[in-house]
Amino acid sequence: xxxxxxxxxxxxxxxxGSGGAGALTAGTILLExxxxxxxxxxxxxxxxxxxxxxxxAALVRLSSRPVECMSEAYDLLIAMDWNxxxxxxxxxxxxxxxxxxxxxxxxxxxxxxxxxxxxxxxAALKALAKEIPGGRENMIAAGIAAGIAGIxxxxxxxxxxxxxxxxxxxxxxxxxxxxxxxxxxxxxLPHDFALAPAEGKTSPRWLITGNEAAGLGVVRGGVRFAxxxxxxxxxxxxxxxxxxxxxxxxxxxxxxxxxASINMAIGASFGGRAAVTATSGPGLALMIEALGxxxxxxxxxxxxxxxxGGPSTGIPTKSEQSDLNIxxxxxxxxxxxVVVAPLNxxxxxxTAQWAVYLAETMQVPVIMLSDQALGQARALIDAPANxxxxxxxxxxxxxxxxxxxxxxxxxxxxxxxxxxxxxGGQYTADGLTHTVRGVPSSKSDDHxxxxxxRRDKIAGFNYGDHWADAEGEGDxxxxxxxxxxxxxxxxxxxxxxxxxxxxxxxxxxxxxxPEGPLLQALGDAxxxxxxxxxxxxxxxxYLRAQCDLPGDVRSFHRPGPxxxxxxxxxxxxxxxxx
Amino acid sequence: xxxQTPRRYKxxxxxxxxxxxxxxxxxxxxxxxxxxxxxxxxxxxxxDIAVISGIGCSSRFPAYTNCYGFHGVHGRSLALxxxxxxxxxxxxxxxxxxxxxxxxxxxxxxxHACRRNVDMTYIVMDNRVYGMTKGQPSPTTExxxxxxxxxxxxxxxxxxxxxxxxxxGANFVARTFSGDIRNATRIIVEAVQHPGFSFVExxxxxxxxxxxEREWKNMVHPAAVEPTDDxxxxxxxxxxxxxxxxxVLYKGRRKPFAGQVAAEAGDAAVFDEEFAL
Numbered sequence: 140x141x142x143x144x145x146x147x148x149x150x151x152x153x154x155x156g157s158g159g160a161g162a163l164t165a166g167t168i169l170l171e172x173x174x175x176x177x178x179x180x181x182x183x184x185x186x187x188x189x190x191x192x193x194x195x196a197a198l199v200r201l202s203s204r205p206v207e208c209m210s211e212a213y214d215l216l217i218a219m220d221w222n223x224x225x226x227x228x229x230x231x232x233x234x235x236x237x238x239x240x241x242x243x244x245x246x247x248x249x250x251x252x253x254x255x256x257x258x259x260x261x262a263a264l265k266a267l268a269k270e271i272p273g274g275r276e277n278m279i280a281a282g283i284a285a286g287i288a289g290i291x292x293x294x295x296x297x298x299x300x301x302x303x304x305x306x307x308x309x310x311x312x313x314x315x316x317x318x319x320x321x322x323x324x325x326x327x328l329p330h331d332f333a334l335a336p337a338e339g340k341t342s343p344r345w346l347i348t349g350n351e352a353a354g355l356g357v358v359r360g361g362v363r364f365a366x367x368x369x370x371x372x373x374x375x376x377x378x379x380x381x382x383x384x385x386x387x388x389x390x391x392x393x394x395x396x397x398x399a400s401i402n403m404a405i406g407a408s409f410g411g412r413a414a415v416t417a418t419s420g421p422g423l424a425l426m427i428e429a430l431g432x433x434x435x436x437x438x439x440x441x442x443x444x445x446x447x448g449g450p451s452t453g454i455p456t457k458s459e460q461s462d463l464n465i466x467x468x469x470x471x472x473x474x475x476x477v478v479v480a481p482l483n484x485x486x487x488x489x490t491a492q493w494a495v496y497l498a499e500t501m502q503v504p505v506i507m508l509s510d511q512a513l514g515q516a517r518a519l520i521d522a523p524a525n526x527x528x529x530x531x532x533x534x535x536x537x538x539x540x541x542x543x544x545x546x547x548x549x550x551x552x553x554x555x556x557x558x559x560x561x562x563g564g565q566y567t568a569d570g571l572t573h574t575v576r577g578v579p580s581s582k583s584d585d586h587x588x589x590x591x592x593r594r595d596k597i598a599g600f601n602y603g604d605h606w607a608d609a610e611g612e613g614d615x616x617x618x619x620x621x622x623x624x625x626x627x628x629x630x631x632x633x634x635x636x637x638x639x640x641x642x643x644x645x646x647x648x649x650x651x652x653p654e655g656p657l658l659q660a661l662g663d664a665x666x667x668x669x670x671x672x673x674x675x676x677x678x679x680x681y682l683r684a685q686c687d688l689p690g691d692v693r694s695f696h697r698p699g700p701x702x703x704x705x706x707x708x709x710x711x712x713x714x715x716x717x
Numbered sequence: 718x719x720x721q722t723p724r725r726y727k728x729x730x731x732x733x734x735x736x737x738x739x740x741x742x743x744x745x746x747x748x749x750x751x752x753x754x755x756x757x758x759x760x761x762x763x764x765d766i767a768v769i770s771g772i773g774c775s776s777r778f779p780a781y782t783n784c785y786g787f788h789g790v791h792g793r794s795l796a797l798x799x800x801x802x803x804x805x806x807x808x809x810x811x812x813x814x815x816x817x818x819x820x821x822x823x824x825x826x827x828x829h830a831c832r833r834n835v836d837m838t839y840i841v842m843d844n845r846v847y848g849m850t851k852g853q854p855s856p857t858t859e860x861x862x863x864x865x866x867x868x869x870x871x872x873x874x875x876x877x878x879x880x881x882x883x884x885x886g887a888n889f890v891a892r893t894f895s896g897d898i899r900n901a902t903r904i905i906v907e908a909v910q911h912p913g914f915s916f917v918e919x920x921x922x923x924x925x926x927x928x929x930e931r932e933w934k935n936m937v938h939p940a941a942v943e944p945t946d947d948x949x950x951x952x953x954x955x956x957x958x959x960x961x962x963x964x965v966l967y968k969g970r971r972k973p974f975a976g977q978v979a980a981e982a983g984d985a986a987v988f989d990e991e992f993a994l
Contacts, residue, residue, distance in 0.1 A: 174994050345992040355992075359985045363978050364804045366796075386987060388979030390803050395829035399796035402789065406769070406800030409787055410808065412978050414800065432790050522993060525986070540783075541734075559785040559801075559808050562764045567779045567786030578735060578780065579788075 145236070146335040149202035151210030152284050153231045154277070156219035158186070158193040161277030166197025167517065168281045168302065172294040174344050174519040177337030179205045181484070183516040185227045186456055194223035198231065201288060203335045205520070207483040207625025209512075211704035213237060214332060215287055216252070217280045219264055220245035224252075230701060233257040238330045240283060242276070260328055267320050273313030274320075282321015289333040292322060343522040349487040349513035350375035350417075353443050354383065356491025357415045360528060361499065362441070363389030364414040366403035368396055368422060371455040372511040373445035376417040397422035401429040404440050408433075409568055411532075411558035413499055417443040420462050421452065423469070423506070430504045431470040434593060436568040437546065437556070439498035439505075439532065443491065446510040448699045457700030458512035460621055460672040463681065466506045467650045475594045477505040478650040480621035482608055484518040489526060490647060493605060496528035501596050502556060508649070510672075512702060513622045532556060538563045544575040548588060552596025598651050606648040606656050613640030614665040614690075615712060620646040620678055623670050629705035634712055641712060652685040665690045668711055674698035724762070728753040731763055733783050739774060744895035744921030744930075745842055749781055751901035751919075752811070752840070756784075758906055759809075766809045769798040771823060774849050775815035775842040775921070784811075792822030795830040795839065802837050806977040809909060810837040817847045820856040820876050827878075831885030834913040836973040840905065841878065841916070842895070844923035844930065852926035878918050879955045883948045883967060888913030890951065890967040891944075894937040895921040900963060907965060913973040920961070933961070940964035 152169070156162040163184055170182045180201040187193035200210045212234040218224065218241040228249045233239065237257030241248055242264040253259065262283060268274035278299075285295050295318050303311040347355075354376045357365075365384060367377035381391045389412075394400035397418055404414040418426065423444045433440050446462045448454030466478045477497050481490035487509055498505040535543060535557040545566040547554040557564025571579040572586045580586070608624065611631050619627045624645035631643045644660050646653070661667065667690055671678040679694035695711050697703060731753040739745050756766060766784040770776035772791035779786025785808075789797045798812045819827055819841045830839065845862075847853040853866045856876035863870055882890050889911040893901040901919060908915035920937065922930035940958075944965040945951050951967035 171994065344994045346994055347992045351992070355985070355988055358988065361982070363982050364800065366800060383988060387983030387985060388981060390976040390978045392799060392803055392833075392976060394796065395825055398793060399799075399826055399829070402793040402796035403800030403803075405789070406787070406797035406802075407804035407978070408800075409797070410767075410801045410805035412804040414804070428790050429793065436787070436789075519994075522989075557785075559767050559805060560765055562762065565764055565783055565785050567768075567788055569780070569788045570790055571788065 144331055144333045147214065147332050148204065148335050149200060149206060149210065150215070150288050150332070150334045151213045152199045152201070152215045152217070152288065153213050154197045154199070154217045154280050154284060155224050156195060156277065157222045158195050160219050161275060162195045162197045162219065165277040165281040166199045168295065168298050169199055169284050169290065170517060170519065171346055172285060172290050172298045173201045174346055175297055176291055176294040178203060178334065179519045181206050181209065181516055181518040183209050183512065185230055187223060187226060194226060196227060196231065201334055203338050208629060208705065209702060211706045215284060216240070217283055218242065218245055219276050219280055221247060221249060225249040228252050236332060238287070238328065240328060258329060262324050262328065267324065268317060271313055271316045271320065273309060274317045275313070278314050278317030279321040279324070282318040283325045283328070285318070286322035286325025287328065287330050287333065292318070345520050345522050346517060347484065347520065348375065348515060348517045349481070349484045349509055350445065350515065351379050352484060352487035353417070353481070353491040353507070353509055353514070354379040356488040357441060357495050358383060358387060359525070360492040360495025361413040362415045362495055363387065364404065364407035364412045365391040366394045366400035366414070366416045367391055368394045368400045368418065370419045370422050372447055372515050373417040373419045373443065375514065376443060376445070397425040398429070401426040401440070401442065405429060405433050405438050408438050408440050413439065413495055415441045415443065417445065419445050419447050419455070420449045423462060423465060427465070427469040430476065431472060431474045432570040433504040434470065434474040434476050435570045437502040437593070438568060439502050441494045441498050441505050441507065443507045443509055445514040446508060454700055456511065458510045458622065458672065458702065459699035460510060460623065461674065461677060461698065462508060463649065463673065463677045466508055467681065473590055475597055475651065476503055477501070477597055478508060479505060479648055480508040480646070481513060482621065482624035482645050482647055484513055484516060485520040485523055487513055488523050492526060492528050499532045501553060501600055502532065503597055508621055510622050534558060535561060535564045537561045545577045546573060546575045546589060546592070548575060548592055551599060552592045602648055602653065606646065606653040607660065608645045608647065609643065609660045611635070611640070611642035613642055614663065615640070615716060616642045616644055616661060616664045616667045617670055617708060617712070618644045618667050618682070619670040620649060623672060623703060626703055626705045627670055627708055630708035630712070633705060633709050639712065639716065654686045658686060661689055663689060666715060667692045668708070668715065669694045670703065670708055671696045672699055672703055726757040726760055728757045731756045731783050733781055735780050737781050738777055740925045742924040743774070744844065745775055745778070747895040747898055748840070748842055748901065748919055748921055749778065751898050751905055753782065754898070754902045755905035755909065758902070759909060761809050765807070766811065767801055768811045768813060769794050769801065770813045771818040773815040773818040773847070775813055776818055778813040792818055793826065794818070795823065795826040798837055799830065799833065799835050802835050803974070803976050804978045811909070812837060812839045814839065814841045816841065816843045816845060816855040816857045820878055824856070828881070828885045831882050831887040831914055831916065833974050834886060834888055834971050836913055838905070838908045838915045838917065840919060842919050842921040843878070844921050844927060846923050846926045848923050848926055877956070879966065880952050882916040883952045886971065887916045888969040888971050889915035891965040892918045892920070893963045894933060895919050896934045897937065897963065904965060911968060913969070913971055936961045937963050940966060944968045946970060
């Protein structure tokens with residue numbers, strides 16, 4: 140029977156259940172088992188606003204090659220129950236060959252699912268679980284998913300043992316038996332597809348979320364202080380940092396609000412310790428005044444904004460790229476600072492580490508624009524290289540009283556910073572316009588000199604190749620930024636497989652605007668499709684304001700929460716060139 | 718082995734060469750004198766002291782000292798100072814504020830700084846008016862004080878900073894008067910030396926917008942009783958006095974905030990195994 144099955148390079152599985160049923164745990168076990176067996180994968184989640192008892196879906200995509208984004212169509216949907224599932228059923232369209240497995244005890248199949256054209260079948264998940272002492276339906280679901288995809292049982296058993304043996308042998312035994320029962324059930328279900336074999340575990344694999352990767356990135360970059368105010372979907376960064384910083388001699392302080400958290404981070408950095416805070420749009424709005432202070436007083440600090448739907452409270456649990464404007468333009472006055480964005484989950488680590496390096500080296504605030512789609516998704520990635528951006532702050536070593544000029548005008552605009560404790564380096568950091576010594580001044584020449592200095596130090600900095608990922612051939616370009624890069628890259632590969640040559644330029648550095656490198660990368664492009672997840676086309680407008688793009692330019696933008704997928708980008712390109 | 722004699726400091730060693738922007742006769746000049754005298758008495762080198770502030774007349778303070786300073790944004794001095802002290806537990810941290818900066822825009826941070834009990838000293842120069850913006854009522858202004866922004870007065874009950882500090886968990890609470898430099902100096906030394914979060918309210922007249930406050934020198938009087946370690950007793954005394962009792966009113970025994978950044982950073986490689994399959 141196996142040889143008749145169509146082997147898919149990538150397979151998308153959704154496991155659905157009421158909050159607390161364990162859909163997300165089932166997805167995680169499946170993902171980790173696939174990783175141990177040599178596949179790549181990514182898992183997102185769709186959850187409702189309820190704290191407990193709402194609906195939850197684990198959205199798992201497994202692949203024989205690295206994947207950076209979710210699928211647009213699902214091959215397999217397993218429903219433990221259908222409570223409230225209609226709220227997000229539209230977010231997981233089924234493939235034509237798709238299979239829906241539902242528990243007959245789990246309620247009515249939502250109309251949009253029933254009408255999808257996919258094959259509907261039943262599996263008595265709850266009843267099967269009841270036959271096993273301590274059995275749970277989510278583990279049956281994980282077994283069914285693994286059986287259909289073709290994940291070997293040994294990998295699943297390894298994961299079950301690793302996760303459950305700590306709770307006792309009986310719990311682990313129940314888990315193993317449920318997985319076996321699920322896999323046996325899978326063999327009885329009608330399906331004509333399976334996952335293509337893994338290309339072999341050629342490299343050590345990591346399983347990590349974007350938020351964890353961002354936390355690890357800043358710690359690798361040298362951060363030893365964090366200030367925290369909880370906010371969805373950034374909280375996991377702070378919760379990872381709290382115990383982790385302690386392990387490396389650092390500290391995290393829970394602040395009373397975001398006004399406090401950003402100022403705590405600035406205070407710690409003034410003391411010489413690299414510092415971070417993480418937030419989402421509403422928190423970033425509260426931090427903006429202090430980011431202007433850090434710009435004017437030249438105190439390095441990193442703010443990670445894990446973007447969600449906006450404006451205002453928006454959609455806290457869903458992704459969007461609509462904080463670009465506030466990140467770039469939010470500060471009052473002329474306040475040049477740095478804005479960067481990770482391009483995928485693995486890149487959250489790199490870009491966060493780079494952000495610390497940029498902040499520390501240039502003594503400037505850096506905003507990193509991650510988003511919910513990256514932050515709360517978990518991916519199987521190749522173990523990341525340990526890049527050695529050792530953050531180096533230019534320091535004043537001390538000297539005679541009265542000689543030190545904190546804001547001295549230097550060739551590169553970066554002035555040696557005195558840390559408290561350095562004799563002869565005493566100065567007052569100030570948000571008021573100041574002289575080179577830091578003394579408040581309202582004179583035109585002091586104001587201009589310091590504005591020029593702060594602009595030039597970041598405009599003249601060498602960002603190397605890190606400003607973007609650029610690849611591919613042809614005179615048609617997909618130009619995007621941040622988390623849309625995964626779907627754009629996948630579109631580029633899909634189009635190239637059809638014989639349509641497309642280039643990708645995915646920007647990691649947004650501000651200062653890398654005009655020279657961007658225009659060079661675009662070269663004589665005839666068509667540029669600008670892709671972003673915003674309602675107003677913020678990125679497109681930003682690009683247009685900053686430079687004259689070559690060729691014809693089209694903007695493809697849409698707000699969240701529905702992700703923009705590779706297929707949609709392909710359609711845009713195909714329609715354009717035909 | 719040679720033993721170095723600690724250097725003896727004068728108040729002037731803690732003063733910068735910058736002339737304050739304060740009006741002639743402002744109480745804050747006296748606070749500057751008391752603070753620099755207190756620092757000289759304690760003998761910590763100026764480079765090991767950080768003076769942190771927000772915005773307002775009082776918040777111009779750091780630049781007038783020869784310590785490290787941070788003149789931040791309005792109302793957030795306690796947050797800046799909290800980050801600094803946790804990151805650099807070796808430093809002596811003073812926070813200088815006023816009644817507008819500290820109790821209005823910075824009010825929430827005041828509550829949580831008291832709760833958190835980080836080892837630092839918060840000195841608020843209370844003149845019951847916004848001086849830098851030319852005379853608007855602050856949280857401590859009397860309800861009937863007439864101004865352009867609040868004709869006929871605000872009609873609002875004044876904020877009780879000392880009681881609120883006690884209720885929020887401050888570990889040391891005192892009131893003093895700017896004009897009594899000897900008493901103010903003694904109290905500042907005691908506040909800095911007391912572990913945890915110390916709060917000192919200094920009644921500091923604004924001679925420009927509140928000329929009536931020139932009378933304060935005749936109104937202040939020493940607190941009739943010794944400081945207590947019972948916050949309820951301290952609060953009752955403060956609520957029932959005339960607002961012009963000066964002295965140390967409360968000395969608590971709470972342990973200071975524990976989190977601090979170590980001088981030597983550990984290696985981030987320890988985390989790799991957490992994510993490796």
